[in-house]
Amino acid sequence: MSSRSTEETKGLTGRTVVYDEDGKPCRACNTLEDFRFVTGKVTTSKIAAAGKPAKTMPEESLIPGSRSYERTNPPDVNELGKSTWNFLHSMTAQYPKEPSPVQKTEMSNFLHLFSRVYPCNWCAKDFEKYLKENAPKVNSREELGRWMCEAHNSVNVKLRKEKFNCDFWEKRWREGWEE
Amino acid sequence: MSSRSTEETKGLTGRTVVYDEDGKPCRACNTLEDFRFVTGKVTTSKIAAAGKPAKTMPEESLIPGSRSYERTNPPDVNELGKSTWNFLHSMTAQYPKEPSPVQKTEMSNFLHLFSRVYPCNWCAKDFEKYLKENAPKVNSREELGRWMCEAHNSVNVKLRKEKFNCDFWEKRWREGWEE
Numbered sequence: 073m074s075s076r077s078t079e080e081t082k083g084l085t086g087r088t089v090v091y092d093e094d095g096k097p098c099r100a101c102n103t104l105e106d107f108r109f110v111t112g113k114v115t116t117s118k119i120a121a122a123g124k125p126a127k128t129m130p131e132e133s134l135i136p137g138s139r140s141y142e143r144t145n146p147p148d149v150n151e152l153g154k155s156t157w158n159f160l161h162s163m164t165a166q167y168p169k170e171p172s173p174v175q176k177t178e179m180s181n182f183l184h185l186f187s188r189v190y191p192c193n194w195c196a197k198d199f200e201k202y203l204k205e206n207a208p209k210v211n212s213r214e215e216l217g218r219w220m221c222e223a224h225n226s227v228n229v230k231l232r233k234e235k236f237n238c239d240f241w242e243k244r245w246r247e248g249w250e251e
Numbered sequence: 252m253s254s255r256s257t258e259e260t261k262g263l264t265g266r267t268v269v270y271d272e273d274g275k276p277c278r279a280c281n282t283l284e285d286f287r288f289v290t291g292k293v294t295t296s297k298i299a300a301a302g303k304p305a306k307t308m309p310e311e312s313l314i315p316g317s318r319s320y321e322r323t324n325p326p327d328v329n330e331l332g333k334s335t336w337n338f339l340h341s342m343t344a345q346y347p348k349e350p351s352p353v354q355k356t357e358m359s360n361f362l363h364l365f366s367r368v369y370p371c372n373w374c375a376k377d378f379e380k381y382l383k384e385n386a387p388k389v390n391s392r393e394e395l396g397r398w399m400c401e402a403h404n405s406v407n408v409k410l411r412k413e414k415f416n417c418d419f420w421e422k423r424w425r426e427g428w429e430e
Contacts, residue, residue, distance in 0.1 A: 090372070090373060098371075098372075099324075099325045099326070099327055099328075100325070100326065100327070100328060100331050100370040100371045101328055101370075101371045101372060101373060101374075102327060102328055103327050103328055103329055104324075104327040104329070104330075107327060135415075135416065135419055135423070136416075136419075137416055138413065138415075138416065139413060140412075140413045141413065141415055141423075143428035144423065144428075145278075145283075145427040145428060145429065146278045146279065146341065146344065146423065146424050146425055146426075146427055147278070147279065147337050147341055148278055148279070148281060148282050148283040148286060149279060149280055149281055149282055150282055150283070151283075151337065152279050152337060152338065152341050154334075155333075155334035155335070155337035155338055156334070156337075156338045158326050158330065158331060158334035158335075159331065159334050159335045159338055159370075162325065162326055162331050162370040163368050163369070163370045165325065165370065166370035166371075166372070167368075175367075178364055178367045178368060179368060181360070181364055182361070182364040182365070182367070182368050185357055185360055185361040185364060186361070188354075188357045188361070189342050189346075189357060189358060189361050190342070191279040191280075191338075191341040191342045191344065191345035192277075192279045192280045192345075193269070193277075193280060193345070194269060194280060195280075233319075234317065234318060234319045234320065236314075236317075236320055237314065237315075237316055237317065240314055240315075244314070244320075244323065244325065245325050246325055247325075248324040248325055249322035249323075249324060250324065
């Protein structure tokens with residue numbers, strides 16, 4: 073797993089920048105502003121945007137007694153799916169290159185339990201079936217990242233969406249496209 | 252857990268509408284269009300929006316060889332957090348009112364393993380510490396939903412954000428605000 077830098081570099085937001093074991097800043101552990109600042113990719117417009125005050129909202133759109141929480145409805149099946157794939161793919165992107173036996177067992181158990189608690193019941197059943205037919209590959213980051221990409225593609229096929237080219241899984245979920 | 256309706260009602264999208272055990276349509280299991288259609292809350296503008304063709308994208312913004320996947324960067328710590336809270340709160344909202352002993356054990360184990368695999372390492376450590384000091388309450392949906400709301404508030408306090416009034420947790424994550 074990744075660890076905090078001993079150098080204690082501060083980002084634009086004033087927070088300490090978090091680095092991975094390979095010495096690169098971690099996307100999942102830093103704000104986009106801090107990540108871009110430390111990789112030298114931040115622009116002045118981004119700095120200006122980061123400093124903008126929060127917008128004020130009409131009181132009738134807020135939850136009673138709150139000054140910032142809007143009356144947002146619960147996510148539907150599509151928003152829930154998108155959010156959860158964000159989490160699952162990021163999880164594989166931060167999985168160790170050489171996981172310990174304990175880390176492998178934890179990941180296998182986690183994926184099994186995930187299929188038991190996922191809030192869309194028919195999606196959970198489909199994922200449970202997929203797990204039975206395609207045991208999770210947990211021996212390395214590369215193996216797990218591809219396995220998850222293929223699991224996602226099995227859902228894309230059911231929804232008649234384009235399949236994602238899994239050769240790009242690590243660029244999409246760990247490295248990014250800015251060069 | 253919820254189950255598919257035996258009536259096989261079709262929604263606007265042509266998919267079968269999924270109902271909870273209490274006979275109400277499930278938000279986390281249906282698209283927003285289908286949910287609103289079956290609850291009589293859909294508007295014609297929404298129907299028109301649902302039928303819109305997908306926008307076309309300039310080729311240089313797409314992943315090589317793809318016709319629909321943009322070169323999206325991996326989520327930063329804030330987007331990852333928002334996505335994962337969407338999943339976690341929805342999970343508590345679909346947890347049974349009266350869970351079985353197996354369901355209680357699965358949920359406790361899931362939350363422990365979640366703190367081991369969450370992709371932001373310092374967030375994961377904070378959550379692991381919170382779990383040790385505040386054992387998850389898994390005896391009912393109401394208990395678990397409030398526990399998760401309070402866990403989220405402990406993060407809100409650290410980030411100097413407003414605390415969410417947990418009396419509204421079920422409206423925010425299960426019932427919605429449309430009346």
